Structures are given as C-alpha cells and as structure tokens.
Amino acid sequence: MSGNVVTDLTQSFNSNTSRSLENGHNSLPNSPLKFFARAKSRSNDIFKGILDFVSEAETFLQDIKGKENEEYKVIHPFLEMVKGIIEKLNRDHMKVVFFGRTSNGKSTVINAMLRNSILPSGIGHTTHCFLQVEGTEASEGFLLTDDSEDPKSISSIKQLASALSTMKLKENSLIRIVWPNDKCRLLKEDVVFVDSPGIDITPDLDSWIDQFCLDADVFVLVGNAESTLMQTEKNFFHKVSSRLSKPNIFILQNRWDLSVDEEDAYEVKEQHYTRNTHFLTDELKVADKQEAKNRIFFISAKEALISRLHEDSKKSIPTGSLQKKFAERLSAFENFETAFEVCISRSAVQTKFQTHSERGKKIIADLKKIMMRTHTDCSKACEDQFHKRKETIDELSYLDKQLDLLTEEMKQKIENTVEKVEKHVSFVLNEEIKQLSALVDDFCTSFHPDNLVMSVYKKELHNHIEEGLGRNVQQRCSSEVHQQVENTQKEITDRLAALLKDEERAQLNNALSPCNFEMSYKLDCRNLCSEFEEDIQFRFSLGISSLMHRFLGTKRMKHTLGGGQNYIPRPVNSSTVMSHESDLYQHINEVLMSVTTSYAIITPRSTMGGIVAGLVLKVTGWKVVVAVGSLYCVLYLYEWLSWTNKSMERRFKSQFVEYAASKLRLIVDMTSFNCSHQVQQ
Structure with missing residues (x-):
C-alpha cells in the first residue's frame, strides 16, 4: 500500500x-x-x-x-x-526557511542559490518582513501580498520589504515572490525559499514559528564568521525543536572570505565547528557528531553570487571582487547546496508524504x-436468503395445491349459490305475475278512450308495473340473495385465511369490505308490452258474437262466422266507440239487424237450425217470442247505459293483465338468469 x-x-x-x-x-x-x-x-x-x-x-x-x-x-x-x-x-512543495541575526547575509545566500539578485540585501537591517520565493510557469515574475490579490511589480520589493522604506509592511507579513521556473533550477524542482527578518529584532518568535515554520522541511541558520553562535539564535531553534520532531538544520558561517588574512583562521574555524556541533548534538539532539559536522559550512555568499552572476552573463569578474582561496569557499557553497538538496528532498518525502501515507493506510x-x-x-444474508427462498418455494408449492383445491370448492359453492338464486328469483317472479291484477288495480289515473290520453295512460301504467314488480321482487329476494352472497363470501374468506399467516390474515380482514351487493331487476315493461292493443268497444253479453266467443272460443268463432273459410276480420278501431248521446232506436235497429244477419248467416249453413227455429216458433207462439225479445232489448239497453269509462278501464286492465302476464312469463327465465349472473360476478 x-x-x-x-x-x-x-x-x-x-x-x-x-x-x-x-x-x-x-x-x-x-x-x-x-x-x-x-x-x-x-x-x-x-x-x-x-x-x-x-x-x-x-x-x-x-x-x-x-x-x-x-x-x-x-x-x-x-x-x-x-x-x-x-x-x-x-500543493505540497519543499520548503526551506532561512533564519539568523540581522546583517548575517540571509538574503544574499538565497540570491546566490537563485543565481539572481531578487531579494534586497545590504549592510544593516535590510529585510523587514518574511519573503517567500516560489516558482511559476509564467515568463515574468511578480509579487503578491497578504492585503491584496493583485500582482505587483518585482521592483516594488525594496519599498515593501526593506527596513529602510517608509512603505514597509509589518514584521509578520508575508510577501510572495513568484519567479519564473526557467530562471532557477531549484524553483523548477518545487523548492520554496523563505527569508526572514533578523531574529534579534523582535521578541515575537512563537508566532513566527507557528505561522511560517511548522511546515518547513529544512532550516538554514546563517551565522557570521566574525562572531560565534549567539544565545538569541539558540533560543529560536530550541523553540522550533519543541514544536517539531528533530528539525533538519544547516549552519552557514557566512563571510568566511574575511578570514583569508587572519593567522588564526584555522583555530577560529575549529572553534565554530565545536560550538555548532555541540549545539546540534548535545543541545538540540537532532544529529550525531559526524552528521552535525556535515551540516556546517564556511562560505562567502557574496562571492558565490558575484561569481554566478558573471558566469551566467558570460562576463569577466572585476578584479578585487573575489578574495584569495575563492574556489575553496565556492566549493563549500556548492557542497552545501548538494547536501541541502539531499536533505530537503528526503525530509520532504518523509515529513509530507509520510503523514499522507499513514492517513491513507x-x-x-x-x-x-x-x-x-x-x-x-x-x-450470511445470502445464506439466510437461500434457506428462506427454499422455505418460500415449499410454502408456495403447498399453497398452489391448496389454492387449486380451494378454487374447485369455491367454484362449486358459487354454482350452488347461483342456482339457488336463479330458482328463488324465478319463483318470486312467477308469484308476482300471478298477483299482477292487484298491482294493476292499484294504478289510479284518469282514464279516457281518447288516443292521446290512452297513450299517456299506458306509459304511466308501464312505469307503475315495472317499478312495482321490481320493488316487490327486490323486497322478497334481496335479503335472501344478500345473505347467500355474504355466506358464500365468508366461506371463501375463511378458507383462504386458513392458508395465510397471522399478519397476512389481518391484512386480508382489513382489506375486505362488507358485502354491499345490490341486485338489479330490470323488466322493461314498456318495450315488453309495446304491442298491446286493447279492445274496449261495447259488446252485448247476450249477443250472438259474445255467446259464440264464450262457447266456441275466438278461433272457432271466427271460423264459423267466416263460413268455414279463413276469414280475417277487419281490426276494430278503438276510436270508433259509440257515443252515449247516439239515438236509442238506432242501436235497437242495429241489434235487430245483427240478430237477423246472424240468423241469415247461420240458417243457410244449417237446415237443422231452420227446422229447430220453426219448431220453437210453433210451440211457443208469437207472444212468447215478443216477450223474450222485449226482455232481450231491456238487458241490452241496461248494459249499454252502464258502459262508462270505468267499465272501459276495467276491461282495459283485465285485457292488459292477461297480455302483460303472458309476456312477463316469457322473460322469467331470462330475468332469473340475469340475476344469477350478477351474483356470480
């Protein structure tokens, strides 16, 4: 990993x-x-x-x-x-921070490593705030400050960072110098340099460490070859060591070019080695003696900067710019850079990537x-589901068999229920048809033989019959049908619930609604009796046609009156009903004409009839015949006078009951089947 x-x-x-x-x-x-x-x-x-x-x-x-x-x-x-x-x-980069007392040459060391005079340098207190040099892919460098995101010109660095400037920033401010990578190899390799103001000019070291040093990979202490390691410098690194575990520290004894004319230069150098090694090994305990000695370098940053500037510009170095044994000090500076690169790279890998690596692990x-x-x-869930699936398959197989049995059983129950309902509805409907006359008699609406009034009368009578029959049949059938449907549904539910679990059974009971079945009995009496034609013309009860109709029946009467042939009489028009105001004698004449005609029709047909008529006349005599005729006329007159709208209505209702009953009997089976089908659905 x-x-x-x-x-x-x-x-x-x-x-x-x-x-x-x-x-x-x-x-x-x-x-x-x-x-x-x-x-x-x-x-x-x-x-x-x-x-x-x-x-x-x-x-x-x-x-x-x-x-x-x-x-x-x-x-x-x-x-x-x-x-x-x-x-x-x-964002991670290799960060090196330069610390030291004022005028020890920190900025010059950085300039020499960058091979360019970027940072302001000189005698006295020069750098007033923190300067960070980082690389960019841009072709031109610029400045960035904490108080603004707008880039500034590199030339403004002297006004913003120099302690001699009136425009200088605060000591704990940071100026970012963004410099092109192609002008410095170290910047191209993701190295960031931080220059600091002298640690001997402010007591606020803790905030400096927290703000700028905790993420540093290497610290470079720039000392002065003319003076030994001071307590101020020691105090600063003691504070750094208390916050960081074994910080990487390099010590540069700058301005070693001043020792070329000193007779005791070697002794001074050994003195610096001793004190600096003791500080790193015994006081800070960040390295052993050999490693500590390899972290101490005697250099001249000014000479290294001059040499590199002229080397890059391919110009000769002015006479007197470099002191004797310059090559030795330049070699020491290059050795410092090599050791510095090894150390900072190793440190960055260990400090930056080690933390991320541990977090990743x-x-x-x-x-x-x-x-x-x-x-x-x-x-485990898969195994449980496998067992549950097997159990479920077994349960489903059992339920399938039980449901097949239940289905057949319920089909039979439904068939029995439907058959019972069909028989019951048929019985009730036949009973109601037998009592149809009572239902027709209950219909009370003004009656008149006029065609328009008769049409309205029939329409209302049809509605009355349909509503009455439907109501009576529903009253007699609904409760029993409802009870049978409810009992059958309960049997089905109980049988089905026996196959379910408790929770499913409860859901089934909650899902079931009470039986609200209502059966529809549609008789459509109006269309059923639409061809009904009433015959309410006055007919004398002792008339020849009436007597023949009574004794011979309708068909035989028509056959007899037709002379034994297929005789189709002209239909009677109900609108030709006689008026009560007609002349009485006219009716008597019509009666006599009818009698005469009847006898005239009958007599030629039967010789026996003529013989019988003659015998009767001979035996009884004319007086008896006249008396019987008078009585016959009186009866006719009585019946004619009593032929009112009420009589017509009674005959109409009687004819309608007979006709409607015959038609309704035809639809009994269909209606009962329709009701049973509703129950089955």
Missing part, C-alpha cells in the same frame, strides 16, 4: 544520493530533488486509486444498506479526506474492516 512509498523512496535515496555527491552538484539528471517529484507523482496516483476505491465502496454500501447505515456514515467522510490529501499533495485499513464485515454480513 501507500505506506511503503516512503520506505521505497528512502532506500532509493540511499543508493542514488551517494552517486549525486560523488558526481558533484552538476549531475542534474540524478539530482536528489527529482525524488520529491517522483514521490509526489506516485503518491498522487495511489491516492487517486484510493479515491476510486472509496467512491465505489460508498456507492456499494449506499445501494445495499442506505445512507442511514452506520458503516456508510463512516466511509462517506473518507471521500473528502482523500480529496483533501490529493489537493494538498498537488488508516483509511484503507478502516475501509477493509468495513468491507470485510460487509462481505461477512452479505454472505
């Missing part, structure tokens, strides 16, 4: 750093600073893979357990943590535990 990145790179340092030191500072392809870029790139790739893994795990847990699950809540913050690490890795370890636990839970 990513935790091995630092170890691998550290081992790679040990094998390649020695080659860099042997080959010298100019071995750029094998520069130790390259390892930081490699570690940064490799760590980025690893954490991008971790990000994908965490994202996939989060999606998986969300799908199977939901966002409210505790494990999801643990993993979800990992995304932001990994994204933050990746973002910080992209912890994230992966936690994620592994969660996913292993999830895998175990899923395996």
Whole structure:
C-alpha cells in the first residue's frame, strides 16, 4: 500500500544520493530533488486509486444498506479526506526557511542559490518582513501580498520589504515572490525559499514559528564568521525543536572570505565547528557528531553570487571582487547546496508524504474492516436468503395445491349459490305475475278512450308495473340473495385465511369490505308490452258474437262466422266507440239487424237450425217470442247505459293483465338468469 512509498523512496535515496555527491552538484539528471517529484507523482496516483476505491465502496454500501447505515456514515467522510490529501499533495512543495541575526547575509545566500539578485540585501537591517520565493510557469515574475490579490511589480520589493522604506509592511507579513521556473533550477524542482527578518529584532518568535515554520522541511541558520553562535539564535531553534520532531538544520558561517588574512583562521574555524556541533548534538539532539559536522559550512555568499552572476552573463569578474582561496569557499557553497538538496528532498518525502501515507493506510485499513464485515454480513444474508427462498418455494408449492383445491370448492359453492338464486328469483317472479291484477288495480289515473290520453295512460301504467314488480321482487329476494352472497363470501374468506399467516390474515380482514351487493331487476315493461292493443268497444253479453266467443272460443268463432273459410276480420278501431248521446232506436235497429244477419248467416249453413227455429216458433207462439225479445232489448239497453269509462278501464286492465302476464312469463327465465349472473360476478 501507500505506506511503503516512503520506505521505497528512502532506500532509493540511499543508493542514488551517494552517486549525486560523488558526481558533484552538476549531475542534474540524478539530482536528489527529482525524488520529491517522483514521490509526489506516485503518491498522487495511489491516492487517486484510493479515491476510486472509496467512491465505489460508498456507492456499494449506499445501494445495499442506505445512507442511514452506520458503516456508510463512516466511509462517506473518507471521500473528502482523500480529496483533501490529493489537493494538498498537488500543493505540497519543499520548503526551506532561512533564519539568523540581522546583517548575517540571509538574503544574499538565497540570491546566490537563485543565481539572481531578487531579494534586497545590504549592510544593516535590510529585510523587514518574511519573503517567500516560489516558482511559476509564467515568463515574468511578480509579487503578491497578504492585503491584496493583485500582482505587483518585482521592483516594488525594496519599498515593501526593506527596513529602510517608509512603505514597509509589518514584521509578520508575508510577501510572495513568484519567479519564473526557467530562471532557477531549484524553483523548477518545487523548492520554496523563505527569508526572514533578523531574529534579534523582535521578541515575537512563537508566532513566527507557528505561522511560517511548522511546515518547513529544512532550516538554514546563517551565522557570521566574525562572531560565534549567539544565545538569541539558540533560543529560536530550541523553540522550533519543541514544536517539531528533530528539525533538519544547516549552519552557514557566512563571510568566511574575511578570514583569508587572519593567522588564526584555522583555530577560529575549529572553534565554530565545536560550538555548532555541540549545539546540534548535545543541545538540540537532532544529529550525531559526524552528521552535525556535515551540516556546517564556511562560505562567502557574496562571492558565490558575484561569481554566478558573471558566469551566467558570460562576463569577466572585476578584479578585487573575489578574495584569495575563492574556489575553496565556492566549493563549500556548492557542497552545501548538494547536501541541502539531499536533505530537503528526503525530509520532504518523509515529513509530507509520510503523514499522507499513514492517513491513507488508516483509511484503507478502516475501509477493509468495513468491507470485510460487509462481505461477512452479505454472505450470511445470502445464506439466510437461500434457506428462506427454499422455505418460500415449499410454502408456495403447498399453497398452489391448496389454492387449486380451494378454487374447485369455491367454484362449486358459487354454482350452488347461483342456482339457488336463479330458482328463488324465478319463483318470486312467477308469484308476482300471478298477483299482477292487484298491482294493476292499484294504478289510479284518469282514464279516457281518447288516443292521446290512452297513450299517456299506458306509459304511466308501464312505469307503475315495472317499478312495482321490481320493488316487490327486490323486497322478497334481496335479503335472501344478500345473505347467500355474504355466506358464500365468508366461506371463501375463511378458507383462504386458513392458508395465510397471522399478519397476512389481518391484512386480508382489513382489506375486505362488507358485502354491499345490490341486485338489479330490470323488466322493461314498456318495450315488453309495446304491442298491446286493447279492445274496449261495447259488446252485448247476450249477443250472438259474445255467446259464440264464450262457447266456441275466438278461433272457432271466427271460423264459423267466416263460413268455414279463413276469414280475417277487419281490426276494430278503438276510436270508433259509440257515443252515449247516439239515438236509442238506432242501436235497437242495429241489434235487430245483427240478430237477423246472424240468423241469415247461420240458417243457410244449417237446415237443422231452420227446422229447430220453426219448431220453437210453433210451440211457443208469437207472444212468447215478443216477450223474450222485449226482455232481450231491456238487458241490452241496461248494459249499454252502464258502459262508462270505468267499465272501459276495467276491461282495459283485465285485457292488459292477461297480455302483460303472458309476456312477463316469457322473460322469467331470462330475468332469473340475469340475476344469477350478477351474483356470480
């Protein structure tokens, strides 16, 4: 995992750093600073893979357990943590901070390493605030200050950072000098330099350390070869050491060019070695004696800067600018840079990437535990589901068989119920048809033989019959049908509930609604009796046609009157009813004509009839015949006078009852079947 990145790179340092030191500072392809870029790139790739893994795990847990699950809540913050690490890795750089007393040459050392006079330098108190030099891909450099995001010209650095300027910023302010990478190899390798004001001019060291030093990879203490290590400098690094674990410290004894004419230069150099080594090993305890001695360099930053500026510009160095044994001091400066590059690169890999690596290891370890636990839970759940599935299949197989049996049983119950309903409705409907005359007699509406009035009368009578029959049948059938439907439904529900579990049985009972079945009995009496034609013309009860109709029947009477042939009489028009105001004698004549005609029709047909008529006349005599005729006329007159609208209505209702009953009997089976079909549905 990513935790091995630092170890691998550290081992790679040990094998390649020695080659860099042997080959010298100019071995750029094998520069130790390259390892930081490699570690940064490799760590980025690893954490991008971790990000994908965490994202996939989060999606998986969300799908199977939901966002409210505790494990999801643990993993979800990992995304932001990994994204933050990746973002910080992209911003991470190797940071070196230069400290020392005023006028010890800190700015000149940085200028010499940058091979350019960027930072202001000179005698006295020069740098008033913190200056940070970082690289950019831009072709021109610029300044950035804390109080503004607008870039400023590099030339304004003297006004903003110089202690001699009236426009200088506060001591704890930071000026970022963004310098093109192509002008300095160190900046291109992601190195950032921080220059500080003299530590002997302010007591506020703690805030400086917290604000600018806690993320530093290397500290460079720039001392003065003319003076020994002071307590002010020691106090500062004691405070740094208390906040950081074993900080990497280099000590530069600057201005060593002043010792060329000193006779005791060697003794002074040994004195500096002794005091500085004691400080690093015994007081700070950040290195052993050999390592501490390798962290101390005697240089002349001014000479190194002059030499490099003229070398880059390909100009000759002015006479007197460099002191004797210049090459020795320049070599010491280059050795410092090489050792510095090795140290800062190793330190950056260990301090910056080690922390991220440990966090990555912890994230992966936690994620592994969660996913292993999830895998175990899923395996157990899968096994449980397999057993449940087998049990469910067995239950379903049992239920299928029971449902098949239940279906057949319920079909039979429904058929029995339907058959009972059909018989009951048929019986009730036949009973109501037998009592149809009573229902017709209950109809009370003004009656008149006029066609218009008769049409309205029939329409209202049809409605009365249909409503009355429907109401009577419903009253006699609904309760029993409802009870049968309810009993059948209850039997089906009870049988079905026996196959269900308690919860399902409760849901079934809650889902069932009470039986609100209402059967519809549609008789459509109006269309059924639409062809009914009433005959309410006056007919004498002792008339020949009436007597023949009574004794012979309608068909035989028509056959007899037709002379034994198929005689189709002209239909009687109800509108030709005789008026009560007609002349009485006219009716008597019509009666006599009818009698005469009847006898005239009958007599030729039967010789026996003529013989019988003659015998009667001979035996009884004319007086008896006249008396009987008079009585016959009186009866006719009585019946004619009593032929009122009421009589017509009674005959109409009698005819309608007979006709409607015959028609209704035809639909008894259909109506009962329709009702049974409603029950079945």
